[in-house]
Amino acid sequence: MPIAANVQLGERTRIPLPDLVNLYGCSIGDDTFIGPFVEIQAGATVGRLCKIQSHSFICEGVDIGHEVFVGHGVMFTNDLLPRATDESGRRITDNWVMSRTSVEFRASIGSRAVILPVRIGASSLIGAGSVVTKDVPPYAIVAGNPGRVIGDVRDKRDPR
Template sequence: MPIAKDVQLGKDVKIFHPDLVNLYGCLIGDETKIGTFVEIQAGAKVGARCKISSHSFICEGVTIEDEVFVGHGVMFINDKFPRATTSTGELQGPEDWKVETTRVGRRASIGSNATILCGVIIGEGAVIGAGAVVTHDVAPNMTVAGCPARPMRSESGEEAEAQTLIPGVWPERMSR
């Protein structure tokens, strides 16, 4: 069954083609829309009035706050050091790795085919460009794009300063 019995669905959730999604152990807020071929894993939380577009993957450890847009084919990651096997060559089990959490703030927008690495916070109202690879926290109302994602526009709407285009360099005004 594509939608497991342990899924907590809010009021008026719309799931397009319920037979073509994979939801288990997750929480989905009121009035959220979920497209086809979406997987949302156990322990993930999606807020109210979100739109999760088709072919997206939301893994354990991800919290998406209210009114967030997730474009087509967005991938979240929850493991900093993924491996198939242990040092002894046995297949890894749940005890062999640590889930890293990720949070997406209210009213953020994530463009199609973006990849969100684990352990980051995407601030309220932030915009992630299509195809971006987010490796660091994104300040509220900041627009980022590229691989790795870099600030393009500040919350005031002006172009980001040249220094913000260097990966890992975040001006004080953008720190959390």
Template sequence: MNFDDLRTGSAVHQFPGVLLGHNVRIFHPHLVNLYGCAIGDDSRIGTFVEVQKGAVIGARCKVSSHSFICEGVHIDDEVFIGHGVMFTNDARPRATNDDGSPQSEADWKVELTRVKRRASIGSNATVVCGVTIGEGALVGAGAVVTRDVPDFSIVAGVPARVIGDTRQPVSKAELTA
């Protein structure tokens, strides 16, 4: 994504600090939460999506409804995010510090997550922070991704494990094994 091409779009009055590329479509903008993020050209954002500050969504992406993309997530171009996909950004989330004091934003340690070009993440998958999902990879619905996913891999399960290659045919039996 070329950040020089980003501009403030027509929805910016509802989303201060958000950088929108050209032709970004936000479905039901009054039902979407965008905070200080960047969204590339021709991307589509579904209803009830939240994208936190510092998150980046590339060009020609689709983020389906009810998904959560938090700070520290970088999504390259042409990525599909299914319905209800959740990203995390803190490997050790706690309500309080060791001394019992409430944690503040300053106490959180954001770990970066990257989704490479043309990857697809199925509905209700969870992506744990600090991983990279490889180019052209496919994450099965409901999977929990706890480690890096190699380029062009198909992963499924809890925790997600490699079950195939997106460049090769896969049987229904393999997907449900």
């Protein structure tokens, strides 16, 4: 799995196993970490100081802000009505509608979450295994399938 020549890599971006990622046509900010077996498609952006853990998939139309954490095996989607063929049985290649996802500053997404095209607000926390089908407000804690707001991260601050 290659890092294509058309990838914009920020300064000090860390990819410990570059032969085990698939990056093409994307933009990745400074000081970001990309784990093994990650795919980031053309047109996706990842901000600075992010951590993208192993086995995650970031598709076209996903914009990840600065200081975002993406856990292991997170799956982003960009098609709300996926189909292989149209009504006449012809394979669909170019005639589909891409929907966008925005992950704002310092949001965290737990392992194996599935993210449909939504806006994930700043400093929010998505629980592991959640399926996010609706926009997430800033500072919200979201969990479940479908994901529901169950709290506010400001109420759970680490006392350290």
